[in-house]
Structure formats: structure tokens, C-alpha cells
Amino acid sequence: MRFRHAKLLLLAALGLSLLVSLFANRINPYALFVLYNIGINIILAVSLNLINGYTGQFSLGHAGFMAVGAYTAAVITNQFGVLNGFESGALFFGALLAGGLCAAVVGLLVGLPTLRLKGDYLAIVTLGFGEIIRVIFQNMNAVGAARGLSVMHGYANFFWVFGFAAVTIYVVTALVHSTYGRGFIAVRDDEIAAEAMGINTTKYKVAAFVIGAFFAGVAGGLYAHSIQFLTPSGFGFMLSITFVVMVILGGMGNTPGVILAAVLLTLMPEGLRKLAGYPHLGWIGDTRMIIYSLMLIVLMLARPQGLFSRRKKFKGATS
């Protein structure tokens, strides 16, 4: 992707999302909720793409970082009750950043020891960390344990969700196109060669992990304020797999493709649900998830490089 006028595009996206958020009360609440989900999933998929796609480290624990951000943001805003106007914006922004930072710290703690591992082992260990995070929340009485935590006031709006989506896309794209960012791709393409060229591979891997975790945390905070109720079981490893599927479907290390995949995969369940409402199509409701899993298998057999990737061969987290 050519990368000119990036800052201009970012500003335009921010302005546009602010503009739409002013008219958001004209959109019906269900459509708005789906839109928020699209924005949140874009953040998660694009940030995971930095780890899995650009740096080639196969992580299966993204839902865990999202959970950290979601709970942090929810607890912080619940402390302050319901605010209005500028105060509410500042509070929400602060809570989102705090959620992102907490997730980034967890990402650092997870990343430092585990990134010595490769491929399958890394996948399993990150999956394990995701599960551990979930079990910890399940046992934490301060956040409602298994009963769940309700968020007093949902501050998420169009501006925050899509503003952060734009920022995520900008940061990740700018990063991998920068001189520093070439290192991520070098680590993915050939770790030994990269190391021989003097690239500190561990540092790059941890950096990708921490940045990815930060945005996952922010997305978690947005999610908490969009859905307004958090349960630990909602952050299981199935959710992490959903994000991985978005990255794979879009093509590893192909940001526009990943964004498109995130949009499609968020809309697909809603679309199938709608279809199931028509006569003679009720069976779709029951077999929705079977169709989804079959699609995943067929996609991997037919187009392992992703739906929207033109490259013949892709190099992901091999070996």
C-alpha cells in the first residue's frame, strides 16, 4: 500500500467519525451497535495483524488483552458515576488509555518470557495466558467474578470507536512502513538472517506484542462501554480465534484486507441471523456456526494466503 498523505487521511477519518457521531441518534440503535462492533473488531484485527501478520509471531491470546482493557476501563468509569459533557469525554479517554496501558503491561509480562518460543509452542502458551487471564477475572470478586460486571454508563460513541480504529490503522501502518518498522518484517521473513544483520529480534517481537496488546486493551474498553456488561466467559479462546480468522482471511500482513475481513466477519453472523428469519431458511439459524467452520476449512484449503491477498506465497509464522 502506498503511504502518502497518511496524516491527512487520519485527520479526515477523525473528522468524519466526529461528524457522524453528531448524527448518531438518527441511526437505529441495533445498526449502531453493529457498527460499533465493526469498529472494535477492526482495532482488534489490525493490532493482531501487527503481531501475527507483520512480525510472524502466532498469538492466540488477543482476547485476554482485550479482557484486561475492558475490565480496567469499566472499573475506572464506574468509580466516577455518570458524567456529562467534556468531563465524560476526558474520563472515557483516560479510562481507555488506562485499559490500553494495563493490557500493554500484561503484554510485556507475557511477551518477555514467551517470545523465546516458536510457532506451535508460542500459540499454545499465548492461548494458555489468555485462559489464565480469564480464570483470574472469573475469581476476582471485586469485578463480579463469574457473575459479571455491569458498566454503569456506556460512553462509547461513534467518534471514540472509529476514531480509535483510525488511530490504530494509522499507527500500525506508519510503524511497519517506517525504517524502524522494517525490522518487524525482517523478523517474520527470516529470523536468523535478521539477527545476523544486527536486528534485536527479541526487542522487535516484544514491541509488536506490547503495541498489539495496547490496542487490544483500548478495544476492550470500547467494547465494555458498547455492550455495558462484561462476563469472563465472553473472553474465551474462541474470541481470540475469531480475531485470528480475521487476520488470516484478510491475508497476513495486509492491513486493508484485514480491515475488510473484520467488517465481513462482523456482518456475517448478523446477516445469517437475518436470513434465518425468512421462511424456508430457518435451518440457517441452527447451522450458522457449522457453515462458519466449514468456510474456514474450505478457505484454508483453497486460498491459504487469505481472500484479499494477491501474493502467491505468504510467509507467516512458520516453523
Add this chain to the structure above:
Amino acid sequence: MTEFLQQLINGLAFGSILALIALGYTMVYGILRFINFAHGDVFMLGAFAGFYLAPKIATFLPTPSIGSGLVVMFAAMLICAVIGVVIERFAYRPLRRSPKLTVLITAIGVSLFLEYTGQFVFGAAPKRFPQIIPVYPIAHLGGLSVTSNQLIVLAVTGLLLVGLRFIVLKTKIGMAMRALSFNPEAAALMGVNTDIVISFTFALGSALAAAAGILFAVNYPAIDPLMGILPGLKAFVAAVLGGLIIGTTETFVSGYISSTYRDAIAFAILILILLIKPSGLLGKKEIEKV
């Protein structure tokens, strides 16, 4: 002391079930170098095969009895062996030359497919597994309670392990399996039919998972289509660290510390061990050559 021994026995019974599942992971990993994510769901299918077969077998064999229990188990093992071969043939074989990540995602897809199809066909609600093995009076050995089911689990696991060892070490196909795990290309050049050996490995691993499914269902008699997820994940950990270690540690933690943290234990141990020894507890360090 008594409680310690009691937890040890419970842990050994659970650990040997994990070990049976773990063997399927290791055999496939040894030959194809990828994690068969769907393995835990084959374990689930084994339990469901037993669930549907048991009433049929009860029509011509006295149930519950050891004999009928074994017949149910062998039938389930046979069914799952076929399922394992079919999965390999249609989902994994076309990807044999693809990057491992592709295969891993496919395996996750297969796993989801089996779970959701299971929910659709069997229903999502947990089902009570019929009693296929008679429960003998519980043995009390100085305050210890050992159920006959636990002894059966240990005995059956032991026998299956001896059988597996015989197949791998003493038969021709076992030799081919070992050859393939050393060097697939060289084995193929020596006239080993790789496709058949890989199919056989999947059949063997899936049969062991089915046996584990039956043993699990006999001990913890509620089965549901998602029952394979956690044992499957834990068995992977067990494949790295040893099933008995994971099984006993888990029961000790839930017995002495807190049962709610039980599901996190296997992963916590895995992470700790991998920090110290990145190639597994008994694994050898491999040097990567360019």
C-alpha cells in the same frame, strides 16, 4: 497423609486419561509437526459413540459388565479411528506442503466443525452417560477410598499403553512410523508408503482418544459436545510435560488450594516449565541450522 494419597489416586486416574489423549497429539506431532487441534473433539466423539452404542450393545450383552464395557470401548475406538482417518484425508492431507500456520488454522476449523455439528446433532445440553461398567463396592484401604472405576481407568490405560508400545516398537508399521518421524523424505525413499503410515497414525491416535473419552465418561458421567475443549488443551500440555504430572498437580491444587483455579493450573505449569526448558521437560534441545 491419607488425604495426600487420596488426591494422588484421583490425580493418577485423571492424569492417565490425559495421557491417552496426549499420545495422539505426540504421535501426530512427531510425524507431521503440527498440533492437531481437533484431537480433543475426537475424544468427545468417542464418548458420544459410547453413549449411542451402549443401549444397542445392552440388547445382546449383559450390561453393566466388564465385557459389555470393553465392547462399547472397542466399538467407539473403531468409529473414531475411521473419523480420524477421514479428517486427515480431507482436511490435512491436501495441506501437507503448506505452512504450518495454515494447517493449524484448518485444525481449529475442523475442531469448531466437530463441536458445532455435535451441538446440532447431539444437542447442546449435557447428557448422562449410561452405566456400562459395574461399580464394585468401594475399597477402603486405611481411610483411602478407591473406586472400582479408578482402578479400571488405570488398568485400561496400562493395557493400551503396552499395546501401543508393542505396535510402535515391534511391528513393521510401527517401524515405519518411527522412520517417518526421524526423516520423512528418507523414509519415503526407502519405500515407506507415507500416506498409509500417516493414516495409520491418525487411526491409532484417534482410537486412543476414543478410549479416553469412554473412560472419562464412565468417571464423570455427564457428556456434552464441548467436553473435549478443556481436556484437549490440557492434554496438549500433558504431551509436553507428562499426563500424570498434570493430572496429579491439578487435583492437588483443587484439593488443597482452590478448585476454581483448577483450569488455569495446567497452563501455569506449562508456562513455568517452558521458561526454564523451552523444549519440554524431557525433550532434547534442537539446534536450528541454516
